[in-house]
Amino acid sequence: MKFNATTRSDKGTSASRRLRHAGRVPAIVYGGTADPLSIELDHNEIFHALRKEAFHASILDMQLDGKGQQVLLRAVQWHPYKPQVLHVDFQRVDAKQTITTKVPLHFINGDASPAVKISGQIISHVMTELEVTCLPADLPQAIEVDLGELDSGGNVYLSDITLPQGVTHTVHGAESDLVLAAALAKRGGDTAAEAGGDDAEGTQEAAE
Template sequence: MTTTFNATTRKTQGTGASRRLRKAGSVPGVVYGSGEAVMIEMNHNELYYKLRAESFHASVLTMNLDGKEEAVQLRAFVNHPFRQQVQHLDFQRVDLSKKIHIKVPLHFINQDIAPAVKTGGGKISHVMIEAEISCLPADLPAFIEVDLGGMQLGHSVHLGELKLPRGVELCAHGEHAAEAVVATVHVPRGSVEAAAEAEAAK
C-alpha cells in the first residue's frame, strides 16, 4: 500500500518564516525534480509519525500537493537536536516510467538456527542494514531478505550473494563492491577460552 501525505505550497521563505511555520504546528520542506524546486509545508504531527515507519524512507510516496497527487521519495530530513520535532524535509519527484536509485532495508532471517550460532557458539554481526538498489518504482521491494540459516563459523555473507527480486539491481560502487560484507560471524572471546581449556583438560 502506498503511503500518502498532504502538503500545500509555501508562499514564504527564510529563517523567520520557517520558525513561524514550526510554531504554528507545520514543517517546511522542498520538492525537487522536473523543473524548479517547490517550497511546501506540511502538518508536523502527520509527518513526525510517518517518519517513524521504515517504509516512509524506502518507498515511493504519494504526495497530495494542493489537491494534486504526485509521486515522490524522501530525500533528506532534519530533526531538532533535542526536541521531538522535525525541522525540514526534502523530497524528490519520481517519474514512474524511469528507474530510481534508493536505499532499502535488509531484513535478516534464520539467524538463531544458523550452525554458527546453534552449535558453534558464534554470534552474527550485521555489518550492513540497508543496500542501495536500482529498479522501476513498480518493482521496488519494501525490503531485501537475507537468509542467515546456513552460516558457519568463519563465514560471511557478501553483497553480491543477496537474492534480489525480479527487476531489481544492486548499485555497486567500485570494482570490489560485490565483495562488501553484509553479515559475519565471530566467536566471543570467553567462548574461545572455554573451548581451549576444555580441549587442554582432555
C-alpha cells in the first residue's frame, strides 16, 4: 500500500498546530541506519488509509519527497473526540531484518461449527490480533482461524492453527498456549428452558 509524505523542518507544538490547521499531519519515521526524520502527511489521505485494516498490518510504500521506502505503521494518535489524526509513527523496514508486529485474526466458519449449529452456542473471539515475528516479505495481512470444528463448550487454541510459512508467534514470559476463541452457552437460554421444563413437570404432577 502506498502513501505520500514530505519532510518538514519546523518542529514543536506550535509548528504541529499550524500543520493540522492546514490539513496536514505531523509524523515521524525512524529505525534502520538513518536518523529519525520528521515528516508530514496529507490528513485526508492518511485518514482514509487508516480506515483500511491492511494498512495496519502491511509493509507500506512511503513516497517521501518522491522517493520510495518501505515502512511499517507503529503508532497513531487520534483526537479524543474529533475524527482527526494528530500524529503518526512509522518504522523503516529492512528486507533482511525480522520485524515484530501485530496481525489481525480473521475467524471463519463459525456458523457451521457444531457449537453454533447443533448446540446453539455463541463464539467469543478471545483474541482479535496476534503478535508475530517474520521477515518483511513473509508478513501476512491477516491470519485465518477456522472455527468449523469447534464443539460445544470448546476452545480454539493457537496450537490448533497453522501459521503462514516463515511466521512465528512472539512469546512473552511464561506465556502458555493461547486461547483464540471459545464456545459459550447463551446467557439465560438453556438454563431458563430447563427451569421452565422442571416447573411445568412439577405443575403437572401436582395436578395429578
